[in-house]
Amino acid sequence: MSTIGSYLKKHTEALVKDVGIEPACQLTGKSKATLGRYYSDHDEHADRFMPVDAVAALEEAASYPHVTGALAELRGVGLEFNGSRRNTDRSGGVNSDVIALSQRFAMLMAEYQQSIEDGVITVNEAKRLLRETTQLQQVLINMKLHLEEETS
Template identity: 75%
Template sequence: MAKSYANYLKKHTEALVKDVGIEAACALTGKSKATLGRYYSNNEEHADRFMPVDAVVALEAASSYPHVTSALAEVRGITLSYDESSPNEKRGGVNSDVVALSQRFAVLMGEYNQSIEDGVISVNEAKRLLQETTALQKVLIEMKLHLEQEAD
């Protein structure tokens, strides 16, 4: 596997574990904190370790967003879409989605403005930008779902 993809998947694995919470992730997967940490560790000794698919499924069922599945799709150039039975579906509509989209985009631009102020985006700043980008992506997925419902 290309190293860039490996790091990308490990970052999304870490986001998934943190989304669910480390204690809950341990309970859901039957894995220890140390084992879960190895799945997203960038240390050379753990470079070939990835979370098993059954653990990803268990965690994504409890998470607010399918972090690893989304990352795998992005690596392949695939766009994901939730169906109407999605447990993550929120009530509202396109109008509320537009408001949420505007708010998320404003937060992302604010983070970017702060991050680029010194001409360099640090690792922590990049992580904050990634979180905001992921939040924006969630809103877009919800908006797409609502638009698909209205088109039916």
């Protein structure tokens, strides 16, 4: 089995164990044996991987998106996990999003102004800017979801 396959299977197992085997069976509609095959490292199961819809269902119930995180790591992408799941509550609509967007942008600019005062952006200042940028991105995602709801 490839290193990537083995890596994904380990994270699939962590996902199933995070949710629990019985709840995982209910959420995915798969048997214990089938779920076990998805993370088995035996040669006869080397080409079996959990379907994306099953991963999504389990990650919704899990404490952490194990498989999504593993895929991101394999691609060299970093994820910032925010347990609040803010995207699930999108009340307020586009008008609220525009207000939140302007507030977040103002916070980002204030952080930038403070960081650049001495002409050098330190590592800690860069981390704070990154955090603000991520928060701004989250507002844009919520706005996009609202706009998609309004157009469908």
